[in-house]
Amino acid sequence: MAHSHDHHDLAPGEIAPPNTGHIWKTFWVLVGITAVEFVFVFFMAAGAMRNAIFIVLTIFKAFFIVGEFMHLKHEVKGLIWSILIPMALVVWLIVALVTEGSFLNNATGTLLNR
Amino acid sequence: MHAPTLTPTLDPTLEAPRTGTWDGGNEPLKASYGKLMMWFFLLSDAFSFSAFLTAYGLIRHAHPAYQGKADAFQFSQAYWPIPDKVFNAFPFMGDANVPLGFVALMTMILIFSSVTMVLAVEAGHRRDRAGVQKWLLWTILFGSCFVGSQAWEWTHFIHGAHHGKAVVEGTTFFGANLAQNQYGPVLFADLFFFITGFHGTHVTSGIILLIIIFINTVNGTYERRGHYEMVEKIGLYWHFVDLVWVFVFTFFYLV
Numbered sequence: 001m002a003h004s005h006d007h008h009d010l011a012p013g014e015i016a017p018p019n020t021g022h023i024w025k026t027f028w029v030l031v032g033i034t035a036v037e038f039v040f041v042f043f044m045a046a047g048a049m050r051n052a053i054f055i056v057l058t059i060f061k062a063f064f065i066v067g068e069f070m071h072l073k074h075e076v077k078g079l080i081w082s083i084l085i086p087m088a089l090v091v092w093l094i095v096a097l098v099t100e101g102s103f104l105n106n107a108t109g110t111l112l113n114r
Numbered sequence: 115m116h117a118p119t120l121t122p123t124l125d126p127t128l129e130a131p132r133t134g135t136w137d138g139g140n141e142p143l144k145a146s147y148g149k150l151m152m153w154f155f156l157l158s159d160a161f162s163f164s165a166f167l168t169a170y171g172l173i174r175h176a177h178p179a180y181q182g183k184a185d186a187f188q189f190s191q192a193y194w195p196i197p198d199k200v201f202n203a204f205p206f207m208g209d210a211n212v213p214l215g216f217v218a219l220m221t222m223i224l225i226f227s228s229v230t231m232v233l234a235v236e237a238g239h240r241r242d243r244a245g246v247q248k249w250l251l252w253t254i255l256f257g258s259c260f261v262g263s264q265a266w267e268w269t270h271f272i273h274g275a276h277h278g279k280a281v282v283e284g285t286t287f288f289g290a291n292l293a294q295n296q297y298g299p300v301l302f303a304d305l306f307f308f309i310t311g312f313h314g315t316h317v318t319s320g321i322i323l324l325i326i327i328f329i330n331t332v333n334g335t336y337e338r339r340g341h342y343e344m345v346e347k348i349g350l351y352w353h354f355v356d357l358v359w360v361f362v363f364t365f366f367y368l369v
Contacts, residue, residue, distance in 0.1 A: 024229070026229075041368060057364075062360060076144045
């Protein structure tokens with residue numbers, strides 16, 4: 001929390017007052033997104049559209065947890081990219097293997113059903 | 115030979131410290147060694163969890179999806195189960211159908227523990243020892259609640275609902291293990307055990323780390339050190355565990 005670093009006006013041994021507004025704000029954002037997810041679970045038929053909504057909402061939640069709670073948003077660009085670029089490559093792995101899974105299902109039918 | 119001195123005065127016969135950009139005189143990521151190493155450890159750990167969830171995606175798509183109406187859903191090994199038909203029990207409520215109710219509670223507990231963790235880190239920035247202790251204790255409490263809830267969920271999953279599944283030998287099988295599964299394909303149970311188990315192991319080791327830094331805080335270790343960076347580093351780990359749960363929750367319970 002960069003904005004709680006200034007201890008200049010404090011006497012020795014004195015403790016600065018807590019500065020927690022942004023923490024609770026992030027908390028309510030996370031609770032809100034989770035609540036929205038449950039609305040979609042119960043009021044929308046399952047399908048590709050609903051799954052896409054879930055994935056987008058999950059990425060929103062991840063953004064707030066990593067950006068605010070883990071403070072990555074306030075680090076230097078080099079650190080941000082050295083974490084994000086390797087993770088972005090994982091997206092390709094997921095796309096490739098999910099496609100492969102669908103192929104297995106179509107090509108082999110009941111091969112995996114023992 | 116003279117005894118090594120602890121004063122930072124430089125021996126004039128030694129080279130002056132190198133300060134060039136490529137000689138270590140530069141700190142491009144503006145973060146301490148410990149925090150950077152925690153970040154890169156977490157990156158590697160994220161790869162492990164990505165591998166698990168990618169395997170889940172592959173195996174799920176390699177199985178047929180349930181085609182009929184959600185209301186008429188029956189457990190069968192012929193297709194992948196609908197998660198909110200599997201995870202619909204709540205402690206002390208017997209047979210009541212509470213789809214995803216318990217996992218919603220677990221999610222809230224873990225998000226809340228992340229908040230108390232970040233409050234402990236914030237207190238550490240202000241060198242507020244009592245505040246760090248208070249929020250670490252809350253985090254340990256919520257983390258333990260989560261692991262306890264997971265133990266309950268595993269127990270329920272293993273012992274099964276009240277309606278078993280007929281198996282080849284003509285008996286009825288209740289619940290799931292690594293070789294039999296009442297709820298659907300065997301791999302569904304295997305992935306459940308491995309993914310939530312690997313995550314639960316992380317939460318458990320997180321609680322142990324939290325207890326260690328709580329003891330250090332009480333003993334004044336960080337007060338003497340002059341900073342509470344260790345709380346920040348363990349905090350990074352704890353938030354990562356929460357982050358993984360967000361993904362497990364989506365890909366295992368929602369989609």
